[in-house]
Amino acid sequence: MADLETDDLSQLSQQPHGGGGDDSGDVDLSDETQDFRFLGMFAQGGRKTDPTIPKRGEKDFAPDGTHLQSRILNDSRSAMHNALSVQRQHTSRVNVHITWRREIGKGEVMAAKGTHFKTMGRADKQGTVWLEREEVVYLVERGGVECWWEEGVPMSLQGCYAECLGGVYAYLKRAGYIVQRADTFLAETSNTDKTTTTALTTPLPQTYHPPLHPPPLGLFPTLTHRLLYFFNFNPPPPSTGPVISLRTPYRNYTQIYTRLSLIPSYNPSLSTSTTTNTTNTPTHPFPLTYRIYKPNPTFKKSSPPPPDFHVAVIPTANHPHIPTLSDIESLFNTLPEESKGGKEWGAKSMMQRLKEGRKGLVLAVVDGGVISFVRMGDVGFGGERVWQATGPRRKGGGGGGGGGGGQKQKGKGPKGSGKVSGKSGGGRG
Amino acid sequence: MTTNTTCPKPSRQKKPNYNIIHADSLPLQAVPLPPLIPHNPLSLLHIIYAYLFPSPSSYAQPSPLYTATFSKATCSVNVTDAVSIQGLWCRGFFGKGSLSRSEPTWLTRTRRRLGVIGKNESLTAEELTERRRIERREFKKERARLEKEKLERILAEEGKITLDISGEAPKADEEDSNSTPARGTSQEAETRQPIITSQRPVVDVEELEHLQLTLEEAFFLTFGLGALVIIDGSSNHEKQLSNNELLNLFRMYSYTPVREVEALRPDDPFMVNYVVYHHFRSLGWVVKPGVKFAVDYLLYNRGPAFTHAEFAVIIMPSYSHPYWSEHQEKRQGWHWLHCVNRVSSQVKKTLIMCFVDIPPPKAEKGDVNIPALLGSYKVREVSLRRWLPNRNRD
Numbered sequence: 014m015a016d017l018e019t020d021d022l023s024q025l026s027q028q029p030h031g032g033g034g035d036d037s038g039d040v041d042l043s044d045e046t047q048d049f050r051f052l053g054m055f056a057q058g059g060r061k062t063d064p065t066i067p068k069r070g071e072k073d074f075a076p077d078g079t080h081l082q083s084r085i086l087n088d089s090r091s092a093m094h095n096a097l098s099v100q101r102q103h104t105s106r107v108n109v110h111i112t113w114r115r116e117i118g119k120g121e122v123m124a125a126k127g128t129h130f131k132t133m134g135r136a137d138k139q140g141t142v143w144l145e146r147e148e149v150v151y152l153v154e155r156g157g158v159e160c161w162w163e164e165g166v167p168m169s170l171q172g173c174y175a176e177c178l179g180g181v182y183a184y185l186k187r188a189g190y191i192v193q194r195a196d197t198f199l200a201e202t203s204n205t206d207k208t209t210t211t212a213l214t215t216p217l218p219q220t221y222h223p224p225l226h227p228p229p230l231g232l233f234p235t236l237t238h239r240l241l242y243f244f245n246f247n248p249p250p251p252s253t254g255p256v257i258s259l260r261t262p263y264r265n266y267t268q269i270y271t272r273l274s275l276i277p278s279y280n281p282s283l284s285t286s287t288t289t290n291t292t293n294t295p296t297h298p299f300p301l302t303y304r305i306y307k308p309n310p311t312f313k314k315s316s317p318p319p320p321d322f323h324v325a326v327i328p329t330a331n332h333p334h335i336p337t338l339s340d341i342e343s344l345f346n347t348l349p350e351e352s353k354g355g356k357e358w359g360a361k362s363m364m365q366r367l368k369e370g371r372k373g374l375v376l377a378v379v380d381g382g383v384i385s386f387v388r389m390g391d392v393g394f395g396g397e398r399v400w401q402a403t404g405p406r407r408k409g410g411g412g413g414g415g416g417g418g419g420q421k422q423k424g425k426g427p428k429g430s431g432k433v434s435g436k437s438g439g440g441r442g
Numbered sequence: 443m444t445t446n447t448t449c450p451k452p453s454r455q456k457k458p459n460y461n462i463i464h465a466d467s468l469p470l471q472a473v474p475l476p477p478l479i480p481h482n483p484l485s486l487l488h489i490i491y492a493y494l495f496p497s498p499s500s501y502a503q504p505s506p507l508y509t510a511t512f513s514k515a516t517c518s519v520n521v522t523d524a525v526s527i528q529g530l531w532c533r534g535f536f537g538k539g540s541l542s543r544s545e546p547t548w549l550t551r552t553r554r555r556l557g558v559i560g561k562n563e564s565l566t567a568e569e570l571t572e573r574r575r576i577e578r579r580e581f582k583k584e585r586a587r588l589e590k591e592k593l594e595r596i597l598a599e600e601g602k603i604t605l606d607i608s609g610e611a612p613k614a615d616e617e618d619s620n621s622t623p624a625r626g627t628s629q630e631a632e633t634r635q636p637i638i639t640s641q642r643p644v645v646d647v648e649e650l651e652h653l654q655l656t657l658e659e660a661f662f663l664t665f666g667l668g669a670l671v672i673i674d675g676s677s678n679h680e681k682q683l684s685n686n687e688l689l690n691l692f693r694m695y696s697y698t699p700v701r702e703v704e705a706l707r708p709d710d711p712f713m714v715n716y717v718v719y720h721h722f723r724s725l726g727w728v729v730k731p732g733v734k735f736a737v738d739y740l741l742y743n744r745g746p747a748f749t750h751a752e753f754a755v756i757i758m759p760s761y762s763h764p765y766w767s768e769h770q771e772k773r774q775g776w777h778w779l780h781c782v783n784r785v786s787s788q789v790k791k792t793l794i795m796c797f798v799d800i801p802p803p804k805a806e807k808g809d810v811n812i813p814a815l816l817g818s819y820k821v822r823e824v825s826l827r828r829w830l831p832n833r834n835r836d
Contacts, residue, residue: 255668279822390825400726
């Protein structure tokens with residue numbers, strides 16, 4: 014029998030070896046120490062034909078006293094030092110100058126050259142490309158551009174940091190994503206802590222579905238069910254309970270669960286795309302900040318595809334508390350439905366639907382420069398009938414099908430399906 | 443280092459068939475109507491008869507109803523008779539054994555310890571876990587030994603130490619001090635076991651364990667299913683508590699110190715918890731307390747015998763109704779959320795923030811309409827997951 018604590022812990026120890034591919038929250042790669050020996054092939058100046066980035070290996074722990082280990086460590090260190098000591102240079106062909114325009118808080122690109130501008134910057138009607146402050150600091154940091162003050166003085170790296178800061182941006186950029194400001198964040202709102210409690214009184218009623226309706230009656234047992242409902246099932250539950258009437262036969266578990274359903278619950282499937290006006294969102298305490306895209310060579314910044322993720326940056330200094338339901342609700346309302354990523358909603362397994370939800374949103378919580386990402390999914394348990402979805406229920410049955418014979422077969426039948434769903438639900442074996 | 447070193451896979455104990463034991467997901471039975479056979483018109487009569495005159499054996503609730511006692515001292519509902527315990531655990535996984543981790547197994551374990559039943563007879567969940575732990579410990583010890591051997595071989599090749607060729611005996615002494623007591627106890631256990639089993643005692647063990655229901659479970663079983671009768675344990679004459687009495691009692695006892703009926707609020711801990719409990723139970727989930735995982739509830743698909751809990755639920759009362767505009771919400775900080783989320787992702791559960799919209803208080807005299815009261819709450823879930831840039835880029 015599966016128990017609560019130990020089994021789950023046991024999975025932990027197996028986790029790094031088992032190929033739990035899509036489980037994002039388990040092993041933090043940034044915790045590993047790095048082996049820099051691979052840098053040798055960049056640092057020696059020689060142009061390797063295929064500089065692939067190597068896979069990271071297992072952790073090496075404390076020194077074990079072998080020459081082998083210390084040699085590996087030394088090689089790694091010297092490779093890193095060699096790589097750092099190489100003079101970095103770029104040709105005049107891709108040398109880009111930026112002038113920092115202080116009043117508008119943007120960098121004006123003198124002549125946009127190079128691959129960065131495929132995904133960064135935004136051109137105005139005159140054809141001048143403007144960089145947002147986080148884009149400026151990122152490019153200056155990596156040596157891609159030179160930034161100048163308006164007075165014609167080159168800007169130092171420190172000066173650049175002082176003018177522009179964008180931790181989340183640089184982090185996501187370095188991780189390889191294409192990052193763009195969301196429309197709601199374009200007009201930069203400096204007054205982030207303006208607490209505008211908009212009148213979000215009661216949640217949209219049509220997205221909550223009331224207690225379940227009686228199940229759709231099947232083809233054949235229609236008559237019998239009608240009669241049954243006529244006799245027993247129409248009256249609402251008595252005010253003092255029990256909800257499941259005493260001295261009454263129930264014919265299947267669907268009837269029982271349908272009757273038990275009393276509490277209205279939210280169902281994202283009922284909300285038809287409510288992405289109407291995104292104009293009122295900048296006043297919201299948690300605006301969407303960035304749209305990010307997975308690395309994509311065909312990306313065009315003039316006509317970007319639907320983004321892969323939406324990110325809201327939340328500095329804990331301004332928002333010490335987690336968002337309330339109405340905050341989350343209005344954030345979700347500004348999002349389009351997640352259609353990207355291939356699979357149709359119906360094609361996903363129940364567990365996937367319950368974990369990911371119709372819409373997703375990544376919160377980047379910044380606490381003193383430390384960034385942690387949390388994904389929120391717009392899910393609705395009320396839309397899923399677990400009692401029907403999985404598991405052998407000898408007496409479950411449901412409305413359809415050919416009567417009550419062969420109960421043993423019924424018991425065996427769904428066993429396979431139970432196993433399958435168990436596997437797809439997170440790969441825990 | 444290879445982790446899949448040759449460790450013979452120990453033969454696992456055969457599990458009982460949980461599909462049969464836990465065939466019902468609630469302590470209610472659903473009896474289908476007799477089948478309609480097209481070429482036999484009499485079968486239609488049979489169906490009609492079964493409608494109009496249902497036999498008592500086809501009623502949903504068990505007969506007699508399960509019984510329990512409410513204990514004010516421990517703030518729990520206790521089930522002592524064996525049939526009720528069996529029924530409530532096997533049909534819906536309600537309650538917890540007072541002397542066990544989850545399923546009431548104290549009797550079996552004690553009987554085995556005293557040698558009344560054999561070493562491998564009807565193993566309980568705790569015992570299976572314990573054995574698995576021992577296996578794992580042995581495996582890790584073996585792996586550590588192999589790694590150590592490899593290290594020594596390298597050191598010997600580099601000429602730093604000289605390897606004892608005859609060295610099995612000294613190696614055992616060298617081993618870490620913390621591994622020796624473990625070996626000692628396992629040896630002890632091996633030597634002790636056969637002695638006890640050889641002299642089986644004649645006396646059997648008396649059951650001292652009872653099943654303990656949480657207040658939400660108890661109320662669901664009485665108000666929701668009508669399968670349980672709860673008796674007031676404080677009075678001498680056994681008085682059955684009505685659903686309205688139970689609701690008030692449980693709401694009062696969800697506060698410490700206990701509150702008077704007049705001081706009850708729509709956001710009582712019991713009301714909020716029960717709304718969430720009933721919501722998930724009515725969708726077919728098996729809901730168990732989640733305090734071990736820093737959350738309010740765990741959701742099992744079909745039950746803990748079949749799968750691990752897939753979801754961990756934290757309950758968040760939400761005050762969106764205008765009535766509460768003056769109300770100061772207790773709001774949690776990011777540290778708390780990250781703690782809970784981190785724990786949940788470490789045990790591979792998806793965290794669900796379950797928002798419960800609290801209605802304004804209603805002045806009602808006399809008995810409350812409980813279904814209507816529950817229907818005035820609204821539930822909305824939001825799933826949470828740690829998101830790592832490196833893992834989502836493809």
